[in-house]
Amino acid sequence: MRTRLQFLTTLGSTVAAGALPRPAFAAAGDTMIVVNSRPFDYETPLGELAPSVYTANRTFFIRSHMGPPASIDVHAWRLVVDGLVAHPLQLSLDDLRKMQKVEVASVLQCSGNGRYFFGKAYPTVSHPAGAQWTYGGVGNARWGGVRVRDVLARAGVRPGARFSTNSGLDNPVLPTTPKFIRGIELAKLLDPDTILAYEMNGQPLPYEHGYPVRLLVPGWAGDHSVKWIAHMTLAPTLTTDFWTAVGYRYPNQLGPPGKGVPPQAEHPLTALNVKSIITAPDTSTRVRAGAPNSVSGIAWSGDGAQVNRVEVSIDGGRTWRDAKLGTSPGRYSWRTFTYSWTPAAGSAIILARAHDDRGAVQPNVSPWNPGGYLWNAIQRVNVEVSAA
Amino acid sequence: MTQQRLSAATWKAEIVKMRGFGSPLPAADEASVIAYLAAHLGPSVPQPPPNTVVTAPPVTYTNAETSASASTASASTTNANGAQLYAQNCAACHGAAGAGVPGAFPPLVHDPVVTAANPAAHISAVLKGVHGKAIGGKSYSSPMPPFAQLSDNDIAAIINHERTSWGNHAPTVTPAQIKSAR
Numbered sequence: 001m002r003t004r005l006q007f008l009t010t011l012g013s014t015v016a017a018g019a020l021p022r023p024a025f026a027a028a029g030d031t032m033i034v035v036n037s038r039p040f041d042y043e044t045p046l047g048e049l050a051p052s053v054y055t056a057n058r059t060f061f062i063r064s065h066m067g068p069p070a071s072i073d074v075h076a077w078r079l080v081v082d083g084l085v086a087h088p089l090q091l092s093l094d095d096l097r098k099m100q101k102v103e104v105a106s107v108l109q110c111s112g113n114g115r116y117f118f119g120k121a122y123p124t125v126s127h128p129a130g131a132q133w134t135y136g137g138v139g140n141a142r143w144g145g146v147r148v149r150d151v152l153a154r155a156g157v158r159p160g161a162r163f164s165t166n167s168g169l170d171n172p173v174l175p176t177t178p179k180f181i182r183g184i185e186l187a188k189l190l191d192p193d194t195i196l197a198y199e200m201n202g203q204p205l206p207y208e209h210g211y212p213v214r215l216l217v218p219g220w221a222g223d224h225s226v227k228w229i230a231h232m233t234l235a236p237t238l239t240t241d242f243w244t245a246v247g248y249r250y251p252n253q254l255g256p257p258g259k260g261v262p263p264q265a266e267h268p269l270t271a272l273n274v275k276s277i278i279t280a281p282d283t284s285t286r287v288r289a290g291a292p293n294s295v296s297g298i299a300w301s302g303d304g305a306q307v308n309r310v311e312v313s314i315d316g317g318r319t320w321r322d323a324k325l326g327t328s329p330g331r332y333s334w335r336t337f338t339y340s341w342t343p344a345a346g347s348a349i350i351l352a353r354a355h356d357d358r359g360a361v362q363p364n365v366s367p368w369n370p371g372g373y374l375w376n377a378i379q380r381v382n383v384e385v386s387a388a
Numbered sequence: 389m390t391q392q393r394l395s396a397a398t399w400k401a402e403i404v405k406m407r408g409f410g411s412p413l414p415a416a417d418e419a420s421v422i423a424y425l426a427a428h429l430g431p432s433v434p435q436p437p438p439n440t441v442v443t444a445p446p447v448t449y450t451n452a453e454t455s456a457s458a459s460t461a462s463a464s465t466t467n468a469n470g471a472q473l474y475a476q477n478c479a480a481c482h483g484a485a486g487a488g489v490p491g492a493f494p495p496l497v498h499d500p501v502v503t504a505a506n507p508a509a510h511i512s513a514v515l516k517g518v519h520g521k522a523i524g525g526k527s528y529s530s531p532m533p534p535f536a537q538l539s540d541n542d543i544a545a546i547i548n549h550e551r552t553s554w555g556n557h558a559p560t561v562t563p564a565q566i567k568s569a570r
Contacts, residue, residue, distance in 0.1 A: 035391075116391075116435070119393055119431075119435055123431065124431060124432075125395070125431055126393075126394045126395030126397070126398040127392060127393045127394060127435075129392060129394055129401070130392075132392060132435070172409075172410075174409060176408070176409055176410030177409040177410050258395060260397065260398065260401060
């Protein structure tokens with residue numbers, strides 16, 4: 001029987017064979033929150049999420065399924081487009097760069113962002129399994145690239161194609177682990193805002209964010225935005241691969257909290273939902289009575305719905321006032337909000353509640369689901385106000 | 389993983405998934421692993437605070453260097469004392485203070501086998517494991533795996549730690565006794 005140490009050493013040497021590069025993010029001194037260390041899932045601290053519209057590439061959250069590819073030869077890299085197309089394609093990065101470039105400002109959010117809070121809200125039942133993200137499994141960036149529809153127009157979509165099966169250069173460590181393959185409806189790929197992105201905030205796409213090219217599916221959960229994309233196959237049906245047929249699914253009907261739901265009774269999770277995050281103050285902020293102060297944060301919704309109102313409460317939800325919204329660079333971007341207040345001595349319970357232009361509003365508690373997806377409940381920040 | 393708080397059923401689903409993905413966990417050990425996880429990382433156990441901010445650059449890859457240091461650590465453990473060996477091999481189930489986990493893993497404190505003058509049953513339990521035996525009148529669903537892969541010195545050190553700690557005062561054993569019991 002193997003000891004634990006031997007097992008870890010064996011696994012380590014398998015990983016070591018590829019001589020993996022270090023991630024390019026994070027200059028010395030930058031901070032991120034480690035959610036998982038192998039493969040790495042890092043979330044962005046609240047202080048890095050605001051007050052700017054765009055999140056810095058350095059500290060943009062990272063979700064890994066298999067870890068990044070051991071090495072990438074950008075000259076050898078090709079995007080293969082095949083399946084139900086008239087002309088199968090093999091496009092180089094230069095081929096893509098010669099096509100019309102577009103930019104899309106979009107939130108990218110892990111479907112499991114906030115999973116940690118299901119455990120807080122439903123403490124007596126099994127917490128949803130998975131990385132315990134708190135707030136920062138989300139970021140907003142300006143993505144540059146080409147429309148998927150322009151690429152598919154070159155390939156010529158044949159009748160009967162309804163889905164695409166997408167995968168990247170990343171591979172599992174063990175051969176029995178399913179490769180990260182994701183199916184998506186063709187209709188969403190043909191949306192003019194769905195792109196093959198090779199730039200992030202004006203910079204070449206960083207290694208850990210999918211260099212040289214990733215899909216960017218705005219308004220939908222981040223798992224659709226396949227990193228290091230290398231292969232798109234058009235098909236009449238949705239792939240039955242693990243990460244589409246079992247993972248990233250949401251119950252058709254919500255059951256009692258804590259109870260599992262078989263994948264057949266679930267559907268692929270697609271659109272994000274309306275949500276806001278208070279980035280300041282936090283519970284450690286020193287607030288003085290009588291001095292002007294402000295509550296600030298970010299708010300967004302999913303699938304192209306846009307936040308049009310954020311309310312703030314400083315008394316635990318008894319009274320609400322509209323916050324001032326920042327300008328929006330696009331319907332997939334988040335908006336900043338600020339609310340000015342002059343605290344009185346004592347305790348303040350600060351809440352923010354976002355609305356979108358389709359009438360959706362943040363709930364007090366998000367419904368428990370086995371994957372712990374789509375947490376969007378109203379956040380509470382308790383602040384002690386010291387006497388002036 | 390240690391931040392998660394799952395029920396036994398959910399831990400089982402995770403273990404089944406990981407074995408499907410290629411985890412080398414033997415089927416025979418599955419029940420013990422689930423029992424351990426449910427007992428130590430179940431919904432009733434408080435979660436640690438999540439916001440541990442680390443300053444970059446953190447170590448994110450296991451590379452040749454860290455594998456080498458792991459081998460060194462492996463070699464040095466053969467000389468470690470009984471308390472360390474116990475912490476590495478036994479404490480996960482029986483607890484750092486030998487208290488066990490009610491319903492899942494038996495305590496070693498004042499256990500009749502651990503405190504018996506004749507150490508034969510104690511040596512056998514560590515060398516060959518224990519399956520389906522009632523202990524102190526209680527039965528436990530998870531079997532104890534054998535630890536025969538450890539050296540005679542290490543097993544003797546572990547047994548002596550168990551026999552002389554937490555209020556236990558039983559005669560100690562020698563590596564030669566372990567050797568002859570194999």
